Amino acid sequence: MQGKKIVVGVTGGIAAYKSAELVRNLVKLGAQVQVVMTEGALAFIQPMTFQALSGRPVRSSLLDAEAEAGMGHIELAKWADLVLIAPATANFIARYSHGLADDLLTTLCLATSAQVVLVPAMNQAMWKHAATQRNIGLIAELGTALVWGPDEGAQACGDTGPGRMLEPEVITDKTVKLCSGQLTPKQSAEPVGTKLIGKHVVLTAGPTREALDPVRFISNHSSGKMGYALAEAAAAAGAKVTLISGPVHLACPAGVSRVGVSSAQQMYDAVMSAVQKQCDIFIATAAVADYRPESVADQKIKKNNDEMIVRLTRNPDIVAAVAALPEKPFTVGFAAETNDVLNYAKGKLARKNLDMIVANDVSDLSIGFNSDSNRVSVLWKDGQHDFGKRPKTQLAQDLIDFIADIDGRHLGAIGQSVLK
Template identity: 55%
Template sequence: MSFDLSVIPHKNIILAVTGGIAAYKSAILVRRLKDFGFDVRVVMTHGAQAFITPLTFQALSGNPVHTELLDPEAEAGMGHIELARWADLVLVAPASCDTIAKFANGLADDLLSTLYLATKAPVWVAPAMNQQMWAAKATQRNLQTLVEDGVHVIMPDAGEQACGDVGLGRMPEPEDLARQVAAYFHKAQRAIAEKFGLLAGKRVTITAGPTREAIDPVRYISNHSTGKMGFALAAACYAAGAKVTLVAGPVSLDTPNGVERINVKSAMQMLDASMNQLEEGCDIFIATAAVADYRVAEVAEHKIKKAGDELAVSLVKNPDIVATIAQQQQRPFMVGFAAETRNVEEYAAGKLVAKKLDMIACNDVSRPDIGFASDENAMTVFFAQSYHLEKRELEKASKQEISQQLVEAIHDALLQK
């Protein structure tokens, strides 16, 4: 499972490491959690320090490592109560048999067991132990108590263990644990977005990328669009609480998390897919795709062979997708894009009126720093006259940042409407 990191909120994770050979995996886990943008602080039991040093975790997390309950220096900084309040989630990985027993019986004789009782944050445990210790009735009884107390228990993996036994008790791989944590916060963020986001409950269709108009089975007419802007907008709309469908031309981009993707090649296919979305229900239609203006009148059945110095190909005009959607009786809120090389604002303002759009974003693709293949953009946004909104200048920024500003502009226009 992949995640768009821009929709996972900044969160504070306490990674508690207890005594066991699996502690070496926890060092990798710190890195994987930081890859998702989490701030990680490590708490270690005395047993954990027999397997791996605090210095390792300090270097990987970039934060001091907490090891003692009654450490005057630590209490003067981030004491155990402040640490308990700081956490958005406490992940105990590996969780030893001893630590699980302490949690289940309410003991508080070290930093971790005290932290467990003092925090309001969700607590997850990833048990790691010998397969017989895992199967022991006392361990299973303690785990059941933790589940009843609201602790999330991550089942161990099965396989060969350090002691030579084979069975349940291996700590899951760090990558898998980090993804589970990210999925948890992503789901929580999504629930908030669906209720309170700028586009909460809206159904959004976005066209993105180029189209390819076939000449023969091996040749086609296309353009330089990469689809980056449309894909960034899809991620931003999803993060704002919308249900998003992305109608994508042929591009080499991963689908943003949570977004439904429909792949097309030609302009006619893109139009058909867009009309289908209109029939299924669409509140906002965003046309970022660079659709070919013309297609070949008759596509050759076989590859055209070279014959002479010239080749004449007859072209016919493609339908204008955004204008076609805008003319429908049950039309959604229409957002157009204008990629121009000169007189950018003049052409964009003309398209806004001629195509009966609600809003249009334009940019100058002749600039090498914000062209088709760039990760950055700069845009000017115009609104239809009836919205009484001034044009907006979006200064050069990443396409993700520009997308978030465009979502805000759409939201403001919808409020006016």
């Protein structure tokens, strides 16, 4: 970062206070930082703060008599190696996406050949609004700027949801990687998705554990990788995502709310609670145990006999229960089979009243359980589509796009036209 010239644009949001820490971090790493503030930003934080941290007077006027030939926007546009707007409010994003040049910051963004990065910060409802998502989509389509964030969590207004500005440490790290060439602009950009904006997606992932005694349980080989990849892809597409997960060794994806469970009954209770509150799409990727021990020993079972007989009883069928709700969400099941995969999947699709089922062959050790890749077939009442072998992260994006592109309420009628 030594000697890198960075314009930090600060717009009028409460997150402007975080920008002071960002400037401090960049200067500490050796960057030359010029802060440009909008009129709105001046209401949230004093220019003197940024001047003290950057060692440079703050610029805010488009017509600056002290700039070279009075053309401050051109001077700064040529000077910058990177233009980093943090926070980028909904208002600034709207003006920038439509090419307005009505203040110093928007004008220099149009005039510069340097990479522009937007770090959104706004109320969660403003972020989800169709107009904001259209503007973000337009920026992505034109390729005029990278978009980093937003994060999800508690907001100053009391709401909770997507719209928080990334923390200064995260922005700093991404800036260092971008400027040092560790990441290309495409790699450093956050996925910009709008297909599932306003939708609540509930997913299950991983195995369940059915206790025999305090130290032993019945389980399976599910790693949870497919479910976690789908949760990440759904969040990237703009959805509110609740991930109900059995025991796995995976980090929760950013922007996803995770509910940890162990047994099938716990997963059933968590799913029904989440779905009945509000759910648009339910995706059941978890490998749920069909049976559980009829009784669980209070103490560790000793090796007193040559054999042990365990009586099992059926667990609740989670995906079938969701599909049987009077106002069910669009319900997607997974069929992990070892033989006759498609026929078993078709049977489950009809028997459980699912809208869609994703079938994969877990007898193939190169895909499925514990693998980073998968190959699946998607089936619905009137059709089928095969996804060839690919990384689970890519498959997850493809499946989420596929689901989002289809109106689940009319899947049978329009599925074929969507695939063409």
